[in-house]
Amino acid sequence: MILAVASGKGGTGKTTIATSLALSLAAEFTPPPLFLDCDVEAPNAHLFLKPTFEQRQDVGILIPRVDEAKCTHCGKCAEVCQYHAIAVLGKKTLVFPQLCHGCGSCTALCPEHAITEIPDVMGVIERGPAASGIPFARGMLDVGEPMAVPVIRQLLAWAQPEPGQLVLRDVPPGTSCPVVAAVRGSDYLLLVTEPTPFGLHDLKLAAQIARELDIPSGVIVNRANGSYPELDDFCAAEGLPILLRIPFERAIAEGVAQGRTLVEIHPEYADYFRQVFAQITASLP
Amino acid sequence: MKIILTTSSASLDSEVDPRFGRGAYLLVVNTETLEWQAHPNPGASAPGGAGIQAAQFVADQKVGAVLSGDFGPHAFNALQAAGVPMYVYNEVRTAREAIEHFKAGQLQQLDAPARGDCDHEHHG
Numbered sequence: 199m200i201l202a203v204a205s206g207k208g209g210t211g212k213t214t215i216a217t218s219l220a221l222s223l224a225a226e227f228t229p230p231p232l233f234l235d236c237d238v239e240a241p242n243a244h245l246f247l248k249p250t251f252e253q254r255q256d257v258g259i260l261i262p263r264v265d266e267a268k269c270t271h272c273g274k275c276a277e278v279c280q281y282h283a284i285a286v287l288g289k290k291t292l293v294f295p296q297l298c299h300g301c302g303s304c305t306a307l308c309p310e311h312a313i314t315e316i317p318d319v320m321g322v323i324e325r326g327p328a329a330s331g332i333p334f335a336r337g338m339l340d341v342g343e344p345m346a347v348p349v350i351r352q353l354l355a356w357a358q359p360e361p362g363q364l365v366l367r368d369v370p371p372g373t374s375c376p377v378v379a380a381v382r383g384s385d386y387l388l389l390v391t392e393p394t395p396f397g398l399h400d401l402k403l404a405a406q407i408a409r410e411l412d413i414p415s416g417v418i419v420n421r422a423n424g425s426y427p428e429l430d431d432f433c434a435a436e437g438l439p440i441l442l443r444i445p446f447e448r449a450i451a452e453g454v455a456q457g458r459t460l461v462e463i464h465p466e467y468a469d470y471f472r473q474v475f476a477q478i479t480a481s482l483p
Numbered sequence: 484m485k486i487i488l489t490t491s492s493a494s495l496d497s498e499v500d501p502r503f504g505r506g507a508y509l510l511v512v513n514t515e516t517l518e519w520q521a522h523p524n525p526g527a528s529a530p531g532g533a534g535i536q537a538a539q540f541v542a543d544q545k546v547g548a549v550l551s552g553d554f555g556p557h558a559f560n561a562l563q564a565a566g567v568p569m570y571v572y573n574e575v576r577t578a579r580e581a582i583e584h585f586k587a588g589q590l591q592q593l594d595a596p597a598r599g600d601c602d603h604e605h606h607g
Contacts, residue, residue, distance in 0.1 A: 276539065282532025287542040287565035294557055297532045 200365040201478070202384035204407075206400025208371030210390045211420035211444070213237075216368040217246040218460040219388075222471035223364065224330035231364040233328065234357055235336035236380035238321060238349045243368050244336060246459045249328035257323050257337070257352040259300025259345075260315035264291045268312035275304035275313065296344055321349040323356055333357075346376040354383070373403040381407060386478050387415035389438070393426030401429070405436055416478060421446035439481070441474045484514045486585065487541050488550035490578045493521030497578050501552025504534030510578055511544055514586055534558030541567055550581055554593060569593040 203216040216233070224230040235243040262275070262284060273286040283297035284304050295318055305313040320343045325335035335357035337349040350370075359365045369380040381387060387408045391401040401417070408415040417433055422443035433440055444450070444460070444467075453463035461468045489506030490497040495517065500506035504526040512519045525540055526533030534554070538561035541549050549562060552572045562569055570590040575581045584590050 282529065282535040282539075285535050285539050285542075285561050287538065287561055290564040292561060292564050294532070294535060294560075297535070297557075 199386070199479075199482075200359075200367065200384040201386045201388060202367040202369050202381045202413075203388045203390060204369035204377060204381055204404055205371060205390045206373055206402075206404035207391070207397050210392050210397060211418075212371070212390050213243050213246065213368055214420070214454055214460055215388070215390050215418055216366055217243055218467060219471045219475065220247065220332050220366050221330055221459055221461050222468040223475060224332050226472065227364055229360055229363055230330060230332045231366050232357065232359045233332050233334045234353060234365065234367045235334070236350050236353060236367050236376075237370040238337035238339045238346050238353070239370060239376070241336045241338055244328075244334070245457050247328035247332060247334055249332075249334035249336075250326045251324040252326040254322055254324040255356065256319045256321075257349050258318045258320040259298065259348045260302065261295050261298045261300060261318040262293055262304050262313045263316045264293065265312045265314070266291070268310045270310055270312075272309065274307055274309060278303045278307050299345070300348065320345065323349065323353045325357055346370065347379045350376055350379040354380075373400070373407055377404075378407060378411070381413065382411060384413055386482065387413045388441075388474075388478070389415055389417045390420055391417060391429065392421045393419060393424065393429050395428075398426075398429050398432060402432065405438065414481065416441045416481070418474070419443045439477070441477055442470055484547040485511065485544070486514055486548045486550060486582070487511050487544060487546050488578055488581055489524065489537075489552070490521070495519050495578050495582075499550075499552065499572050499575060499578055499581055501572060503549075503551040503554045503558050504529075504537050506537070506551060509537065509540060511546065512578070512582060514582055517582070532557070535561050538562045538565065538567075541565070548585065550585060550590065559593070559595070 203212050205212050220231050220233045235241040269291050271286050275284045276286045281297045281299050283294050285292050321339040323337045328334035337353035339346050339349050370376045389404050391397045416439045423446040488510050489500040490508045490510045491500040493508050506524050509522045509524050526537035529536050534557045538558045542565035548568045550570045554569050570592050
């Protein structure tokens with residue numbers, strides 16, 4: 199089973215929830231759940247689960263290289279590239295590596311076979327054991343690289359679970375391509391939100407992704423002090439169960455700021471998270 | 484000489500559009516006869532690679548110069564490869580003024596990109 203933790207809005211507590219959920223379930227499962235930090239633009243789950251990375255691998259895409267001696271500047275490559283990563287300008291064919299998505303269309307369609315593909319490294323994927331014997335893997339995009347998706351895809355392909363092993367994916371914030379790449383293929387989407395207009399606005403967008411990908415989902419409300427009926431009304435109307443509410447509390451904020459997990463700050467949360475997980479599995483066919 | 488300039492509407496009396504890749508119109512003008520033709524900028528609504536798309540259009544038109552307020556690094560490299568000289572508007576306000584200044588040799592020709600980096604978001 200693959201469980202993804204997403205939010206839409208950043209800073210709602212995805213990593214706080216995902217890491218404590220992993221620790222709460224680690225003792226219950228053999229092997230313990232596989233934890234994947236898919237937020238490759240700003241991975242931070244390692245601060246809480248403290249892995250020792252034993253394996254690492256460069257990742258990236260294949261980008262075109264044009265052999266000017268063979269190129270007739272026919273423009274076919276520029277015409278098929280929907281990202282405008284290759285342009286024919288007079289007697290020159292230019293490649294713009296930062297716009298290339300590595301689809302290979304230009305190479306495949308060049309009538310002169312003037313294009314070959316060369317690797318363009320965009321980041322690294324790493325794995326190793328973490329706290330409570332949790333196998334941990336993450337991707338990290340290089341500074342200045344604009345595209346997170348290839349790194350996420352290669353992380354998911356590389357860090358495969360054992361048969362029957364539970365997988366927890368810590369998803370990036372937002373609702374764009376990297377989020378879809380990290381959520382796709384999961385069996386359940388746990389949406390972490392906060393009772394604010396911004397939190398609700400982005401929860402609505404994230405819930406649309408879940409619906410579009412046909413993934414059952416539920417909500418955890420973090421910093422859940424005071425009343426914000428709009429959030430409860432939305433969840434009720436959408437059929438999204440609210441699985442847990444975590445209060446806005448100074449002790450939690452201070453503990454997390456020191457790199458401690460929620461279950462270390464408040465050990466009783468281990469039970470709450472096991473109950474959340476039981477509710478999720480009970481809801482699935 | 485045939486030149487191209489970025490404008491905010493389809494007219495010779497239009498205000499200039501300072502953006503190259505995302506400027507609203509590319510105005511193709513004959514500087515002797517002032518005959519003109521306006522083309523919606525193919526880069527204006529592109530999710531990414533706007534400057535390259537606009538530069539590709541400019542290169543295909545085989546013009547003697549291109550005038551805009553700002554050329555990003557991708558557009559600069561593309562236009563340089565195409566061998567199209569780039570000029571910047573600075574204080575010029577309308578397309579007609581820009582053409583007069585260009586003909587009088589009063590516009591600055593660019594030899595490096597106007598900006599160090601592109602300012603839009605990329606999505607995978």
